[in-house]
Amino acid sequence: MTAPSPPLPLADAVAPLLRTTRFGRALRGYATVPSTNTLAAGWAAEGAPEGAVVLAEYQTAGRGRLGRTWDARPGQNLMFSTILRPTLPPDRLGLITLAASVAVAEAVEAFTAPLVPAIKWPNDLLLEGRKCCGMLLEASFEAHPGGRAAVILGIGLNVNQFEFPPALADRATSLLLAGGRPVPRAPLLARLLERLEIRYEALLRDGGASIRAAYLERLDGLQQPVTLYLADGSSRTGILEGITETGALRLRTPDGPRVFHAGDVTTSPTG
Template sequence: MNPVTATILRRLADDGGFVSGGELCAELRITRSAVWKHIAALRKAGYAIEAVSGRGYRLERLTGNPVPEEVAPLLDTASFGRNFISLASTDSTNLRARALARDGAPEGAVVVADSQTGGRGRMRRAWVSPPGVNLYCSIVLRPPVPSVRVPEIPLVAAAAIHDAISEECPGLTAFIKWPNDIIASRRKLCGILCEMESEPDCTHFVVVGFGLNVNLDPVPEELQSIATSIAIETGARACRARLLAAVLNRFEHLYLEWLGRDDLSFILPCLETHAWLKGRELKIEQFNTVLVGAEAGLSPQGHLLLRTADGTILPVTSGEAHLLPLNHETRPA
C-alpha cells in the first residue's frame, strides 16, 4: 500500500469518526484532490469509507485482510509482527523469510502473502494457496538455544495457533496432531513448517511458516477428504487480520516463556489435552522405518511416546503419524 494511503487509513481507523479533508491536507501536506485519490484507492482495495460534505471522511468497515494496517493495531507484542512485509503473491513465504533472515531481519519479522505459487508443507508436499481466503505467514526467530532444542518450536507454534483459533472461533473444535498440524473434523485445518540454519552449538535463525485455511469454501475437490477450513467448520467467515494478530500475540508469549525454560513441560498439559493422536494405535512412517504402536503421550522434549506391542516405550523424534483403524472409535468426529 502506498505510504500516504496507509497513513490516511490509519488516521481514519484511529479517529473512528469523521476526519475533514482539510485536516488530512494539512497533516500530510497534500492537496484535496490528492486526498480524494487516496480515498478512492482505499475504496478500490475494499475499505468502506463514507464521505459527507462539510464533515469529511469516515471509515465504516475494514477489509479484514492480513495487512499491517489492520493487524498492527491488534498486536500487543514486543517484536512479533512489528517488522511486517505484506505481499499480494509470492512463491513461498518461508523462502522469502529465509532470505530476509540471511540479510539480518530481526526476530519477529513477519512475511505474509495473500497467495503463494510454491507453498510447501512437510516432506516437500505442495500447499494449495489461493488468494483472498487463507493465512500464509512466516516468522523469523533467532532463539539463543542449541540446535537440538529447535524441534520443540513447531509444538510451541501449534499450541499458539490452537489457542488463537479457540479464542477467535469459540464454536470450533480443533486438535493438535503431532508434530505440526491442526485438525478439525478429521481433516487438516493448518500446517506448520519450521526451517532453520544452524551449527551444532548455535542456531542462526529459525523460520516458522504456517498455512491456515480460513475462508476457503469449498475446498478443492481433490483435497476434500483431507482438508477443511474455519468457514466450513463454523459456517461463517472469519477475519483474517484478527486471526493473524491473535496468533502473533499468543506465539510471542509462549515463545518467550519457552526461551526461559529447559523444555516443553510448561505446555505439555495443553498439548496432551488437545492431542489428536491421544491413546490411538498409530503407524509412524520415517524415511527408512515404519513404527507401529499406541500413543502414550509426549516427552518434555516434544518426542512422541509410542508403546509397542511388547510394552516398550519408544521416543519418536520425527515422522508422519497415521491412525490405524479401531473396532471402537474413540475420537470425536
C-alpha cells in the first residue's frame, strides 16, 4: 500500500488555484521521498484516477532520462509525477513527453517573459541555452482490476534554485537565475497542471498533430547542425530536420536521412 501523505504546505497552497478537471484533483504531497515516480506507480496499482499527482519537496533517488539521477534543492523547485492512463498505441506513448514539454514551456513562459523557453529533443526545457527542466516517462505494468494500465510522467523543474554544483553550473539554470526574480511555486504548479491537461487531452484527441506543430515551434537546433550522442558512446552529426509522427528525431547525415529514437543532442559539434 502507498503510505498516506502528511500535510504539505505546497500541496495545500495549490489546491484552491487549480483550474483543471482531473489533473491534480487527487494529490499526495510529501516532504521527502525516494522517487515520486515510484510512489505514483504504487498508487496507480491501487486504482488512482488519471491525473492524480504525487508531489515532493525533495527526492533522495530521483531518476532522469538515460539512467541519470535528478537532484534538486529541497523547497526550491517542483518535483512531481502524474498518473496517466492513455488510449494510445505503444509506439505513440513517447508523444506524451513531447506534449508535456510543450505544456511546461507554455506554463513557464507566463512567469519568465520576455524569455522564451526552448525544447531540446526529446523533452528537456532550456532557458538561454541552459536546462531548467527534465522529464521521465515510465510504464506501470500493474493495472488495477478493471482498469487500464498506467504510465507515470515525472517532471523536475528548477524554479528558485540559486546555485548548482560546479559540474552543472554551466549547463543548468532555474527560473530565478534566468529571469532574475523568484517565482511563486503554487501558481506555477497550478498553471503547469492546467496546460498539461490541455495538451494531453489534445494528444488523445488528434493523435499528436497539434502537439508536433507546437513542439517544432520551440525545438532547439531545428534546421541547424547538431551532434547526437548515443548510448553506446558513438555519435552522429547532421542537420536536425524535425521529428517523425511518433516523436523520433529526424537527422540528415552525410550518409543520408536517419531516424533516431534515443540519444543526447547538442548544437555544439564538439559537445
